Amino acid sequence: MKRISSLFLFLFICATLLAQNEASFWYFGQNAGVRFDADLGTVTAVTDGQLSTLEGCTSISDEDGNLLFYSDGSTIWNRNHQVMLNGTGLKGDDSSTSSGLIVPKPQDPTFYYLFTVDEPHHNNTSAFPTMSANDGINDGFMYSRINILDDGGLGAVDATEKNVPLVTYDPTNQLESELKCSEKITAVRADDCSSFWVLTHFGDTFYAFKIDENGVNTTPVTSTVGPNIPVEGYRRNALGYLKASPDGTKLISANFGESTILNEDAGGGIYLFDFNNDTGVVSNPLEIYSAQNNNSPYGVEFSAENRKAYATIGFGPGGGGTSQVLQWDLESADIPNSLQVIHTSNTISAGALQLGIDRRIYRAQFSFVGDNNVSRYLGVIENPEADGNDIIYNEQGVFLSTNPLGLNTSRIGLPPFIQSLFNSQTDIIRNGISTTELRLCTGDSYTLQADDLLGADYVWSFNGVPIAGNNQAELFVDTPGFYEVFIEPNNGECPIEGSAVVGIFEIPVANPLTDVTLCDDNFNDGVTEFLFTDKNQEALLNQDTQSFIVGYYESLDDATNKENEISLPYTNISNPQTIYVRVDNINNTNCFDINSFEIDVFDTPQIADINDEIFCDNFGDPTDGIAEIDLNTLIPNILGQQDESQINVTFHNTQNDADIGNAPVALNYINTDAFNETIFIRAENTLNSACFRTRAFNLIVNPIPEANDVSVLQCDEDGIPEGFTVFNINQLLDDITGGNPQVNVDYYLSQADADTESNPIEGDAFENFVNPQVIIARITNPSTGCFDFCEVSLEVSLTETNDASLTACDDDGQEDGFTSFQLSDADG
Known part of the structure; x- marks a missing residue:
């Protein structure tokens, strides 16, 4: 060497x-x-x-x-x-x-x-x-x-x-x-x-x-x-x-x-x-x-x-x-x-x-x-x-x-x-992430570290320009650029080189986010799917979407460690639940910010399958198909086993009104369309009116059958002048019903019995026991169930009479057993 x-x-x-x-x-x-x-x-x-x-x-x-x-x-x-x-x-x-x-x-x-x-x-x-x-x-x-x-x-x-x-x-x-x-x-x-x-x-x-x-x-x-x-x-x-x-x-x-x-x-x-x-x-x-x-x-x-x-x-x-x-x-x-x-x-x-x-x-x-x-x-x-x-x-x-x-x-x-x-001969970053690229965030600093060799000489450079006065194994950096170190070991070995590209990246802001409420449209189990796509804009506001990216996490630890990011669509695991939002700098995910928002799932009321609701005309003209109806009586059937205290039920004349919760009709309702009118139900969660369901039904008003009061005076002919006799009330049917053969007529001694259809009396042979006596007739249309009542007044005349006998000869030239009588001859 x-x-x-x-x-x-x-x-x-x-x-x-x-x-x-x-x-x-x-x-x-x-x-x-x-x-x-x-x-x-x-x-x-x-x-x-x-x-x-x-x-x-x-x-x-x-x-x-x-x-x-x-x-x-x-x-x-x-x-x-x-x-x-x-x-x-x-x-x-x-x-x-x-x-x-x-x-x-x-x-x-x-x-x-x-x-x-x-x-x-x-x-x-x-x-x-x-x-x-x-x-x-x-x-x-x-x-x-x-x-x-x-x-x-x-x-x-x-x-x-x-x-x-x-x-x-x-x-x-x-x-x-x-x-x-x-x-x-x-x-x-x-x-x-x-x-x-x-x-x-x-x-x-x-x-x-x-x-x-x-x-x-x-x-x-x-x-x-x-x-x-x-x-x-x-x-x-x-x-x-x-x-x-x-x-x-x-x-x-x-x-x-x-x-x-x-x-x-x-x-x-x-x-x-x-x-x-x-x-x-x-x-x-x-x-x-x-x-x-x-x-x-x-x-x-x-x-x-x-x-x-x-x-x-x-x-x-x-x-x-x-x-x-x-x-x-x-x-x-x-x-x-x-x-x-x-x-x-x-x-x-x-x-x-x-x-x-x-x-x-x-x-x-x-x-x-x-x-x-x-x-x-x-x-x-x-x-x-x-x-x-x-x-x-x-x-x-x-x-x-x-x-x-x-x-x-x-x-x-x-x-x-x-x-x-x-050749990456020496790692001067030593952060366990990269040996060549150091990504810092705004305001960060770092110390580059070469091998500390006894007797070695170090020459550091920044963007190709040697840094004077730094003949040591460490270099403090807080400025982006290209850093290099050349090390002469002075021990007979080859010089050692190391380099690092240092970047300074902006720390994003995770802006405050509004809570998200959704309605449970499936099983009302508090679980549903969330997309969060509109939350990206809330978190970023005016920050560059090409530079920053938004991720969602179930826990603060996951968000902090950038682990187990939620994939969308997301199904919540508790209700309510906190979602943590992490905004990363795309070029350096060490530069991030975290915020959170709540997600809450509200039950969506269910409306039972209801049939047409049929009523009888009880308002004004009983035959004009207009009735006064207590819609409140329908609510138990509409909700079934659901808790009525958590659901508000309203009725509307149009689907649009039901959809927006506008112009609910009075519960004591008088229909405006005779005989057949469509009513729209809206059942909404009292804690979140956005969670609602609607359904329509037909309100049918059938006319009440004609029921006429009648009176009858009948003589007491049993020889005992006590005012009691036998009446055939059914002979009065045409008078009572106005001649309607499609109705049923029943008779009762009292209004209470007529209301409950209890203890009907025989109309063909009724012997009065009070004179005069009022009988209540209940007239019912069997095809609609609509009925009405009328009074049948029975009175017995108490005038005395005697039997008389008149005889006369058949002298009209025709021996046929017939001749003329002068009945007044019996008055005496």
Whole structure:
């Protein structure tokens, strides 16, 4: 190891050490691009890119995040998006998985090396003598040197060090010599903290090239380890990414296929390896996804903290349709069986995965089945360090362009970088939430904490500007921005880096909320469904709905801990019940406020199924269908077993009046529509008049039958002048009923008996026992039940009489027994 003993030299080295900002600009796909702003913590689309590529691409920025140049492997564009001087004719192929990768020359910021990878096409081999592809030659693995100071600082390709071939094959093997390379390349910082390793894989061998202050060592460190990916199955077997872990200890390789026949598809596997970044040796292959699954792996990546590995796979040997994103836990004792599927799509194909400087993993999204909308976005794994079930995958993570012509869209490749750019070597936040992003709320402060190493020197910076006078392991922060620390241990170990994006976020206000009352429309059990949708506006008022979000909870503890959020619609669990409302800042849920409101469920009265209510005309003209009705007598039947003290029942002439509780009629009601009128019932909860039910019934008024008082005088002819005799009252029926044959007439000695229909008397032969005597007649219409009463006055005459006999002769000339009498002759 190289020990750096002077603080002055340390500060210089800090300026030249690899910085994350070198991965600030990405150019890829169909003129697409994004820019990472470490200071602001943002990722935004850029649409000025000139390259158009299905797969291969690479980019590089300076330590401040300013674009330097980018390439598709055959052409280089400078920071002004012009073709770089001498920047054409490079031997990479944009149809290669990774057509290029840029590495700065250690200890010399003037020079950069662009490593290019050709597409190893089967048509350019002796197996297909009449065929050719691209330039007709498989150019293999090469590098070119760029002097960034040339051409006025726009850079130029060194004419004497351009397309320098690197041997990544067995020269004694004809097919390998014709194909020359796979499509894989990755780079990582070496253990000496200054130089780099650039690696590729071909067949069963890894080739690791060292780049140090002397340039590119063209003699690779070779490691022959399993598995053997048959070159006989190229070019299809050549596809798939190779990545080093950010800490330089592991490699992961996606092999699109493991076919043994040229240009034929077959299932491929994914392998994990150990890498010694001191010696460049690759060892300990571990199959974590088998070719026997008969799928096609393509993109691979590690999380920034080297704890998780990811891959994309396309279903089937061709891999062009349905795809999945897979995760493995590298801290598991059984890594292959830690596999979890974190995303599946029927339209997004298996594209590249690439770490960003914000520690998120980005995915190239492209559809081989025609869903063009997916290419307008980069997918994002928002929290790559999380376990599979907790992963958040966002299909619309970064919007690339609204261009209607299909420009500025993703395809299946993303630019690879030196993986060490993304290494999170030390956590200076240490809050158990994030190692890279500190989200504070307005008024908060925090102390960033690096490893406290005895004898170490610390250089803290804020937004790229060193903070003077703070050579210690801690830094107090209360201002948003990008903080970095460079630590020189002064013990022979490599310098340690740490960084944190600090954001200050507004604390929202959970404004007071009104209580919610609902009516129980089902079983009157105090339980019903609530939506709360109108409560969002109450809680937020004028606060931005794009910045703040409202959640509902059953307890204060749940709201405080943001646990067990209520899903809507919500069914209450007690009555009444307190609901707690939490308003979160969407960008920092540590910034929140809580309020509450009550929910109360009131019974909704039930109205029994009532039939038509029939009454008899008892008001004025008994035949006009108008009656005076005591509606209060209907209430017990309307309510049944319900508590009348908790329910108010009113009657109305219209449905609208019943619905709004308007203009109730008097309980002593005289109908206005003769004979048949519709009445509307409203039964409302006395504690909450909004809880009510209505029902209509027909009020029918039937006429009362005609009942006429009659008198009869009858002589006492029994020879005993006591004033008693026998009456046939039924002879008076027509007089009593007005000749109505449809009624029944019964007779009673008293009104009380007539009212209760008790002790009726015989109307055909009634012997009076009082003289005169009044009999009560009850006249009833049997079809309506309506009745009336009248008096039948019976009187017996007490005048005395004697029997007399008159005789006369039949002298009218006709002896027939008939003649004329003078009755007055009997008066004497």
